[in-house]
Amino acid sequence: MSMKDIFLAEFNHESWDSFVMCFADCFLQVDPKLVESAKQKGIPADICQVLLCEMGEYALEWV
Structure with a gap:
């Protein structure tokens, strides 16, 4: 099972x-x-919303 398959199986919207x-x-x-x-x-x-609240301006560099 790939990481993508694991993620999709566990993800809850x-x-x-x-x-x-x-x-x-x-x-x-x-x-x-x-x-x-x-x-x-x-x-x-x-x-x-999550990244800017958690990381501020650095989120834009990180992404």
């Missing part, structure tokens, strides 16, 4: 959505310029 919502209040404080930069890099909105 509802759990991910709940995790993302934990960052909703924090995300309101993120600089809109960073959000726009992430969007231009093609980072999906949910991943952007």
